Amino acid sequence: MAGSVFGTLLTVSTFGESHGAALGAVIDGFPAGMELSAEDIQPYLERRRPGRSAASTERNEPDRVEILSGVFGGRTTGAPIAMVIRSTAQRSGDYADLAECYRPGHADYGYDAKYGIRDYRGGGRSSGRETVSRVAAGAVAAKLLKSCGIEVFAWVTGIGEERLNSDQMERIRNALISGEGAEHYLRLRDSLPTGIPDEETSRRALELIGRMREEGDSVGSSIECIITGVPAGIGDPVFNKLDAKLAGAVMSVGAVKSVSFGDGLSAMTARGSEFNDPFTVREGTVIPETNRAGGILGGISTGREIILDLSVKPTPSIFRPQKTVSSRGEETTLTIRGRHDPVIAPRAAVVAECMCALSLADSMMINMTSRAEYFTKFYG
Amino acid sequence: MAGSVFGTLLTVSTFGESHGAALGAVIDGFPAGMELSAEDIQPYLERRRPGRSAASTERNEPDRVEILSGVFGGRTTGAPIAMVIRSTAQRSGDYADLAECYRPGHADYGYDAKYGIRDYRGGGRSSGRETVSRVAAGAVAAKLLKSCGIEVFAWVTGIGEERLNSDQMERIRNALISGEGAEHYLRLRDSLPTGIPDEETSRRALELIGRMREEGDSVGSSIECIITGVPAGIGDPVFNKLDAKLAGAVMSVGAVKSVSFGDGLSAMTARGSEFNDPFTVREGTVIPETNRAGGILGGISTGREIILDLSVKPTPSIFRPQKTVSSRGEETTLTIRGRHDPVIAPRAAVVAECMCALSLADSMMINMTSRAEYFTKFYG
Amino acid sequence: MAGSVFGTLLTVSTFGESHGAALGAVIDGFPAGMELSAEDIQPYLERRRPGRSAASTERNEPDRVEILSGVFGGRTTGAPIAMVIRSTAQRSGDYADLAECYRPGHADYGYDAKYGIRDYRGGGRSSGRETVSRVAAGAVAAKLLKSCGIEVFAWVTGIGEERLNSDQMERIRNALISGEGAEHYLRLRDSLPTGIPDEETSRRALELIGRMREEGDSVGSSIECIITGVPAGIGDPVFNKLDAKLAGAVMSVGAVKSVSFGDGLSAMTARGSEFNDPFTVREGTVIPETNRAGGILGGISTGREIILDLSVKPTPSIFRPQKTVSSRGEETTLTIRGRHDPVIAPRAAVVAECMCALSLADSMMINMTSRAEYFTKFYG
C-alpha cells in the first residue's frame, strides 16, 4: 500500500486533493449495527472548519459530508462506509505560480522528487485539507468508542509563547477525567477561536496570532490528547504497542513534529524511583496510583487515561519573501499569496483526536481476539 | 496481526521471551543477491549486549546469531531470512516471585489484563531482551542501506542531567554528516560504556550511573538518531509518512517515551519565518539550506539528513521497596532483585538505529514503484 | 481489514450496495505519471453493463464513472484514485419482500447470521452490482499492464451444455497469444450477447438462455482468462504464489465456483512424462515449449501466457417457487420477481479480467524489489 490506507482490522482509505472535486474516506471493517448518520460526523467537521474566527482562514467551505454506503435504516451494516465531502470552491487560479517553485516548509519538492508530477493547486494531496477525510472517519470511530464510555479529547495547550501552565493543564485534565467541569472546558475549547480552553491564555494567544498576521508571519503551537475510559489490556506487544500506533497515527498529521506520552519529555532526566507509577487497588480494580506513564506500559493500556502531547510547527505558508528554488532548479524568491492561518493547532486538534480514535478502535477490535477462551466462548 | 510483525514489503516477524529457549526474527521480502553472513549481524548484537561495562548488567550472554535460511553461497536468495539467538542462561528461579505481583513501570499488569496468562520470567515477551531480534533484523536492513551510501547512527545524548550541550551535538552531527571526524565519534560511542560520544560527559554520566546503582535507583536518558545519505522523495503521503513510520518504529522500543524530528520540540514556540528551511541548489541538486525540519517535509524526505530525538524513561526495575499490587489484587510492597542496568539508552541506542533501518528500507522499497515510468522501464 | 480492501502495494478499497447512492473504488499505491481519464474506464463498464441483450437484464443503468481524485493534468499523481459510479435507479420497492426471507443460493442468510442486519435491497453489498467497482479499478490496472505489452482477455467458454470445444478453444487462445486474428475473436466476444466468441455456439447458447427465461430458470456457465505478455519471474513464493493470488482474486467474484490453471483439471489423472512442459530456447529466451502448466510453475510465471478457467454457477434468482425460510425462522415458499439474467458469465467475464489485472499488477510491482541489485541501481 502507498500510504493512504490506515489500520489493520478497522481500515480507512482516504482520497482527495486540496482543489480536487471531492475528498473522502472509505471505512472497511466497521462493526455492524451502530446507529450512524451524517449528523454524527458534521460536528467534527465543524470543529476542523476554516473561517471559524480570526485564528483561521476565511475560506468558508461548508464541508458537508455525504454517506454513500454502509448504512441502512440508520445503522451500519458491516459494509464499507464511504463518505464524500464535495469541494465547493476550486479556485485553482490562486495557486498557478506554485507550479513553478517549491514552497519552503512544504512537501512540494519531495512530491516532485518522488512522483515526477505534482498537483500544485493548494498543495494537492499534501494540503492540510486532506485531513477532512480523517475527521470524517474518526468521528465514526469516536462514536463506537463512546458506546463503551471511551472519550478522546484534544485541545490546544499553547500558541507560541502563550501557553497553559502546568496547573492549568492539570485542572483541565482532571475535569475531563472526572467529568466534573468537563463541559465547561469543552465549551471554552469549542467557542474560543484558539481552541485553548482558558479565556485569558486564549485572548493573549489571539493577540499573538493577530501580530503574526500583520507581520506576514506564523507561529508554532501544541496540542494535548487525553483518552479516558480505556480499559487495561489494550495494545499489542512489540511493534504494535498502543503508544507506537498512536505515535505513528498523530505524527502522520501534517505539521506535527513531536509526540510524547505522559511525562515523557521529563523522563530523560527523571529517577526511576520518582517516575514509576505505583499500583494500587481502586474499587476492586488494579490501577496505577499516579500516571507519569501516560496510561500505557510496555505498549499496553494500564487502565488510566492515555495522555499524549504534540508540538506543531508554524504554518509554513507565510507572506514574506522566502528564498527557494524553482522547479527548473533556479534559485528564486517566493512570496506566497492567498489565505492561510498563521497557526495550525486550532484546526489540527480535532484531527489528532480523530487519529487517536481510529487507532484505538483498531487496537480494541484486535484485542477482542486475544484469548482462546474468548474464541471458544464466542463460538462455543 | 498481533504486534510482532513489522513492515509492508520488507516484513520482520520476531519471537522469543526473556527466559525462553531462543529469540529470533524472520525477515520476508528481503531482496536477493546481497552478501550476508552472521559476521554482518554480530557487531550489532555486540553493541546491544549486556555486561559491556558498569553501565550495563553483568548477565553476560554471548548472543550468537545463527542464520537458518534465506542465504545460499553467502548471498541472500529472496527467501525468508530466519535468525535465531539461543538463550544460554535461563535462570527462571530468580524471577519466581514476579509471578505474584505487578512490577511498577512494567507491562506485567497489562499482560495479565490482556491475556489472562503471563510469562513472568524476566518479563517474558515484554522484556528488553526481546529487542535482540530487532537488532539482528535491523543489521541486515542496515547493510542494504549502506550499499546505497545510507547510514543510520544512533548515540546517547544524555543520561539524567549529564547531557551533551547543543554545541557538542552540532559538532557530532556535522562529523557524521560530512564524514570528517565521524570515525572519532563512533569510536567514542562504541568504546565508552555510556554510549555518549564525549569523554567528559560520559565520565560524569558514569558517575551518575554509579550513584544510581548505589542508591538502588535508576535514571532516564536520551538518544539521537541521524540518517545520512537518504535521497529526496522517500516516504508515502498521508498515513505512511516517513516520519510517522519512523516515529511508530522507535516508539515501539520499550522505554521510549517521546520522539521529535529536527527542531521539533522548539517548533511549538517558533515563528514560521525562522522555522522554514529555505531551498537552495547544491551541486546541481535542490536541497534545504538549513535542516530544522529534520530531513522530512510532508512525510517525504528532502535530501537532507534525517534527525530524530528520543527520550527514554529510567529503568523501571529499581532495587528499592515499591508499592504495588499482587496478582490476587492485594496491595503489597515489592523489592526487585537481580541484575538490571540503571539506565536504558546505552543499550537501546542500537535498537533505535535498527528500527530506523528497517522502517526506512521498507519505505525505500515501496518507493521503487512510485512512478509508472519506473514500471514501464522495468518491464519494457 | 474486513474484506473490501484488495492488494498489498496496489490496494483497492471498494464500497457501495446494489441500491445505495453510489458504488465506487479507491485505488492507493498506483504509480504516478500514467495518462488516465474516465474514457479509459468507460468501455470496461460498458462490457459489464446490464441490458446489452437478451442475455442480460433490461435494467439499463448508464454506469458512468467519475474520477474524484488522483489525476491532475490528465495523469495519475500517485495520490489515491477515487472513482464513483452514482446509482440512477433505486427502486427499493421491488425488493421489499426480500427483507422477510432468505433467497436460496444467495448470501442473505449468511449476512444476517454474521451482521444481524442486512441491506436487503437487491442483495445490498452482496449483489453482483458490487462488481462495478472492481471493473472501474481493474480498468486502471489493465492500462498500466498494457503499457508493458501485457493483456488480460476473458471470454465465455460455455453456457450450460452449449460449449466451445477444445479445438475452438485452442484456436481462440492461439489468436490472442499471437495477435493474429485476435481482433476477430474480441469483436465477436464484445458484439455477441453471450460473450462466446463463436457465432454458432453463441446462437445455440442464446436459444438456451431464451428457454431458461421462459421456464423461469437459469443456467451455469464458464469463463476463460488468458494473460499474454507476462515476463518470467512474476509471483512470490509460498503463500503469495501468482496462481494462489489469482485464484483468490477470481474466486472472490460472486458466482465463481471453481478455478483451474492450464490443464489443471486433467492433471489429476495425467502422467508426469506428459504433463511436464519441456523448456526450450526461443529468440534467445528460455521458455516452456508447451503450456500445460498454464504459465505458472511453483507460483512464478514462466514467460508463457497464463491461462485460468472458471466455472460459474447458475443465477440463483430464478422465477419458480422455492422452498426457503423466513427471517423469523419459519419455512415458507418464495417466488422471486424482478429482472435477473438467467446466466452470469456474459457479464462476469470482464469482472474476472479486471480481478486478474489488479492481482497481476500488484505482484509485478512487488517484483520490482526482488533483487538487491535493483535496489542499489535505483538508489545508487
Added chain:
Amino acid sequence: MAGSVFGTLLTVSTFGESHGAALGAVIDGFPAGMELSAEDIQPYLERRRPGRSAASTERNEPDRVEILSGVFGGRTTGAPIAMVIRSTAQRSGDYADLAECYRPGHADYGYDAKYGIRDYRGGGRSSGRETVSRVAAGAVAAKLLKSCGIEVFAWVTGIGEERLNSDQMERIRNALISGEGAEHYLRLRDSLPTGIPDEETSRRALELIGRMREEGDSVGSSIECIITGVPAGIGDPVFNKLDAKLAGAVMSVGAVKSVSFGDGLSAMTARGSEFNDPFTVREGTVIPETNRAGGILGGISTGREIILDLSVKPTPSIFRPQKTVSSRGEETTLTIRGRHDPVIAPRAAVVAECMCALSLADSMMINMTSRAEYFTKFYG
C-alpha cells in the same frame, strides 16, 4: 510482504529451504491460554512425513518440531509461537547438477528469472519440503478450531485413473459429517499408504504407483477437504470471501492446479432450479437442506460443512530423460536422480488440511468483531 507471511489477524511467517539448516514457522496473533505442546503438532508432521510407505520417498527424516517461544506452563501466552524443525540429512551432493539446468515442471527457471540466484539444493525454498512449516502452524490452528467443534479433514480421492466413485465419496463425507463411521475412514486414511480411505481403491492406486515407479514416471492425484462444525456467518464479503481465502490458501500449495467448492465443477452446466440449495429449519436453526454450494454462499458460511476439491499435478521429478535448458541458455537433456514420490496427494492432503485450518481460524477471529454489539458487550 513477499510471500511467506499468511493471514490478517492470525499471521504465519514461514522459513526454510529443502536442504537448509532448519525449517519453521512463527505464528503471531494466536490467542492466549490454549494448552499446547509439541505433542499436538507431531502427529500432523507424521502424516506429512516421507517414507511412510511405497507411496512415498524413503528419505526418512524424523521431522521433530521444537517450540521455541509463545508457550509457558503448557499454554499459549499470546506471544509469537516459533516452531523449528531441524534438518537432519543435508546431502547437497545429490543435487549438484541441478545447479546447471532447469527441471521441467519445477520453479527453477522462475526463481532464476526473478531473483538471479537460486538455492538449487532440492529445490530450495520451492521444494515441497517447505510445507512442513505450514503443517506445524496448521496443527496449532486446528487445535483452536477443535475447541469449538470444528474439524478439517482432507483425504486422497484418487490417484491417476484409480478414483473413489461418487457413492464412495458420499459415504465418506456423510461419515465425517455425522461422526458415525468417521473413525473407520480416518483410520483407513491414516494407515493406507495412499491416503485413500478405501482399501480396494487404495490397493489399485498402489499398484499404479508401483508401475509409475518402475517406469520412472509419476501420476496426478486429487484431494478433498471437508470442514465440519463451521457456524453460519463466517467469511468477509467481497475480496475476503471465505471461499476466496480458502482457494488462495490451498492453491498456494505447490502442485495444486485447481480448486472447486461443493458441486462447483458441474455448476457450469447446471440449472438454477437444481443447483440452489433450499433453506430449511433444523433443530431451530436455519440451514440449507442440500449442500451443492459446498457450505459457502456469497463468501459467507451457511452452517453446512464446507467442501473443496483439489486436483494435484503429477510429481514433476521423473526419472526419464527430459528436454530442457541449462542455466547458460543451452538446450540439453536432464535425467533426474534421487528419491521422489511418484504421486503428491498422499503427503499433500495434510498440508491442504492445515492451510484450511489457518485460513478459517483467521476468518473466524476477524468475525468476532463484526457487530457493534459484540464490541459494546466485550468492553461494556
